[in-house]
Amino acid sequence: MTTPYDPNAQVHLGVFYTGVGPQLIWTSTGNKPHVAIETFTEVAQLLERGLFDAFFLGEGLRVRENQGRIYDLDVAGRPDAITQLSALAAVTERIGLVATQNTTYNYPADLARRLASLDLLSDGRAGWNVVTTDNAWTGANFRHGGWLPHERRYERATEFVETAKALWSSWEPDAVADSAEAKSWARPGAVHDVQKDSDLVRLHARATVPASRQGRPVLFQAGDSDGGRELAARHADVVFSANTDYDKAVVYAADLRARLTRHGRSPDSLRILPGASVILGDTPEEAVERARWVREEQISGPRAIAFLEQYWNTDLSAYDPNGPLPGIEPSEGELDPSRGTIPIERRTGKHALIAEWRALSEAENLSILQLVRRVTPEHRTFVGTPSQIADEWTHYVRTRAVDGFNITPHLVPSSLEDVVDKLVPELQERGAYRTAYEGTTLREHLALPTPA
């Protein structure tokens, strides 16, 4: 197989603004308040200056906790994404506004209406990141508990998305009166009912708003299982992928393109944007030193204890993070991924892992804190000078491994200011990044085909 090469490929950038999460070092004095409209406005306008495709919000319907305690480094709570993006639509002009919303606990007619409203009011800049939300614990908010096993969640997600698409295309293009002389604002017969009657989605609805200038919200998808990839191949315009390492990205792109072909879609009808953290320095050494600082700040003493508690399955709060690993044996029972905090690859084999960690910490005399900083996987982080990272990203897109990245900031707004002021110009110099917005809708920024 020859590697494809496209010398004109462009880097598309979004920011995945998690709000809640260990990446954000909220303790740093340089940060702006995390649940203030001024901060969101400043960030969105900064990204617009950097000609980003999208400002992208995750969804967390419950604050993360462990052993009944809220994580010390998580920002406690974040505003609802669609509400927040509606406010930002009024203070920005071009940037795409993407809300993560799950298909397990929402209702199709309601969510489709809210997303269509954001799309209309932002004049074609809305996106929806479709997730199934993989924990029973969020379900407690909705009297649903662990409602729907994993694969059935994707069945519902597929029907949910198909229903939303049907609602969004249910107004004929010329349905709205174009003159004051018309007899009615919406032409009779031009707005169609949508009906669905399965055990997962049941409704008889009529959309309340016409389509925006981009036709419908752009569909993102996040979730890496077979069911997740199939959903992306059938319906997504963009995948928010977890496959950031180059070799994984190449394999993932080939898999996804084969799935697209099987579903009768062009390989170019989907953009792949994996998550990325970026740590820049004026020299390679400075960047590495900054990355070390970031990691130390991200993994605090209490977080190291919380990390171990998930494997020991017991309260370890009495242990000193600067002391040795707990001598006690872990409680029996499965690892509990329901708080959404255990890295996927670590969800099995806890006894073997604990034995490995004990051996490592004894051999090198590591404290709990030192060990956890060592063994927590360092995902998706690009560390280097702006020129080094621009070279690397240009290679990624020109070899079609990805179409760009969704950046998760570690300091707000300074780490994003660095990207906009230092990395973007390097990408532009290489001809791999726009020098002005060519279009006004999110679909145009992503160079996606117009939906049928």
Ligand SMILES: Cc1cc2nc3c(=O)[nH]c(=O)nc-3n(C[C@H](O)[C@H](O)[C@H](O)COP(=O)(O)O)c2cc1C
């Ligand atoms: C990169 C990425 C970002 C995600 N962001 C969110 C999120 O903000 N909120 C959420 O509830 N789930 C999020 N998810 C998880 C989804 O809920 C996903 O449906 C879940 O992981 C189960 O899918 P999977 O088994 O196919 O990975 C994310 C997943 C990935 C891979």
